[in-house]
Amino acid sequence: MKRSRFSEEQIIGILKEQEAGAPTAEVCRRHGISSPTFYKWKAKYGGLDVSEARRLKALEDENARLKKLLAESMLNEAALRDLLGKKMVRPAAKRDAVAHLRSQFEMSERRACAVIAADRTMIRYRSVRPDDSSLRLRLRALAQERRRFGYRRLFIFLHREGEPSGITRVYRLYREEGLAVRKRRTRRKAIGTRAPILVEAKPNARWSLDFVHDQLENGRRFRVLNIVDDVTRECLASVPDTSISGVRVVRELSALIARRGKPGMIVSDNGTELTSNAVLKWSQDHCIQWHYIAPGKPMQNGYSESFNGRMRDELLNETVFTSMAQARAVISAWMADYNTTRPHSALGYQTPAVHAAKLKAMGPVSPPLRGSELSPIAHTAPHGVTLAETLLSAG
Known part of the structure; x- marks a missing residue:
């Protein structure tokens, strides 16, 4: 809203000039205002002194601030309710959440990051890793061929084929592709001590x-x-x-x-x-x-x-x-x-x-x-x- 060039004290002074007997048209011409503006001021500040006018202005400002806070709080609550079913733990999930809030609720990036408590540097980060689509395809093919093998054995097969990637990268792709083997329930293990009988380290020993x-x-x-x-x-x-x-x-x-x-x-x-x-x-x-x-x-x-x-x-x-x-x-x-x-x-x-x-x-x-x-x-x-x-x- 455009701010008035007259303060409350000046507005009340202009009204008192008119109340003192000066013609309304003369008062408006002298201060460079229109008649509708004068009568709007009179409806709002008529019969008030300077202190009361200041208190009214403060109440209006406080009311506007509370309305703004309420609107922002309701918007944040609606945004969080919309993201309630999404798990936002990894950076990629948080980036998707920020993009969703900006498109659906027309939020700024700063506000969307504040809603989900995310760092803007992390949201703006773009990976510089090399393309790993061929490695993903080969890893998925090996997992389909040997469905009960975990990432360690699949890494051994990739290493035999000349793949230079380490086991950490293979494990990350293995998890991202959803290739984890379902664990079957194991039997209870026996407890206690046993005295081992040593066997010679050679084939056909036992x-x-x-x-x-x-x-x-x-x-x-x-x-x-x-x-x-x-x-x-x-x-x-x-x-x-x-x-x-x-x-x-x-x-x-x-x-x-x-x-x-x-x-x-x-x-x-x-x-x-x-x-x-x-x-x-x-x-x-x-x-x-x-x-x-x-x-x-x-x-x-x-x-x-x-x-x-x-x-x-x-x-x-x-x-x-x-x-x-x-x-x-x-x-x-x-x-x-x-x-x-x-x-x-x-x-x-x-x-x-x-x-x-x-x-x-x-x-x-x-x-x-x-x-x-x-x-x-x-x-x-x-x-x-x-x-x-x-x-x-x-x-």
């Missing part, structure tokens, strides 16, 4: 056996016998069939020994196939030490259980098996990929085949002594272990 179950498309169930090298973490054999007896287990072990060599120790649970007379006699004839874990303690056969969990998560839960022939082909291909391509976190993200080759090149390594800095290669169960000779003597 094998672990266990079964994993699945079913075909028509509902027919089958099982897979997995044999794992505890030191190199290689999957030595993965045998699927509808029925696997103790005689079949002995036959597969004999064929594996013919190809790979004799193991120093075998660890398994107390399943009927693995405690049968055929298995016990075979281990005694071949002079192979066979350890059985304590009943109800699968954590004592942790290497095989871990491998079964990876197979369940990355293969069995992701594949529909139509026939046993197809199941054998798919499991064989996955086993080869596990040994030669898939990075293993416990091996420093090397593949089991590369780790086994390094151990063979190093030659025989004795187990570390008590108190040394090196950690044991593999553990067996210290309690509840039954040997094959014990079962044989018990009948």
Whole structure:
């Protein structure tokens, strides 16, 4: 509003001149005002003295200020209500919120930043990072190909392809693309202390056996016998069939020994196939030490259980098996990929085949002594272990 060039004191003085008997036209001509202006002043200030006029002016100014504050408060409240469902934590989200307020509520940038408590420097910042669209596409393609792999293993694959980006950048893109793997509920972990049995750091020092179950498309169930090298973490054999007896287990072990060599120790649970007379006699004839874990303690056969969990998560839960022939082909291909391509976190993200080759090149390594800095290669169960000779003597 345009400010008057007359103060309250001057306006009241002009009115008093007219009240003293001077003609209205003469008063207006002398002070350079129009008749409507004079009568407007008279309606507003007529009968008031200077102090009352000042108090009226102060009340009008205070009323205008309160109206302005109320209007601004209502506008801010409406803006915040409009942004109520939006999560404004990251800078990009705050930039979008400021742009929304400026377009929808016609706010200035300064006021929009004040409403959401954002720094104007951050809002005006524009990223100078290089374009990463090709890396995003390749990362998304790898995640679609290996849906149960996290960002660490995907980073290993990108690094093998020559990608120079670090793991921090890959993790940022991994999160922005929404590729995080849904975590399945894990079992409760056993607590307590165990005394480890040290194993020599070489291939064939100890094998672990266990079964994993699945079913075909028509509902027919089958099982897979997995044999794992505890030191190199290689999957030595993965045998699927509808029925696997103790005689079949002995036959597969004999064929594996013919190809790979004799193991120093075998660890398994107390399943009927693995405690049968055929298995016990075979281990005694071949002079192979066979350890059985304590009943109800699968954590004592942790290497095989871990491998079964990876197979369940990355293969069995992701594949529909139509026939046993197809199941054998798919499991064989996955086993080869596990040994030669898939990075293993416990091996420093090397593949089991590369780790086994390094151990063979190093030659025989004795187990570390008590108190040394090196950690044991593999553990067996210290309690509840039954040997094959014990079962044989018990009948």
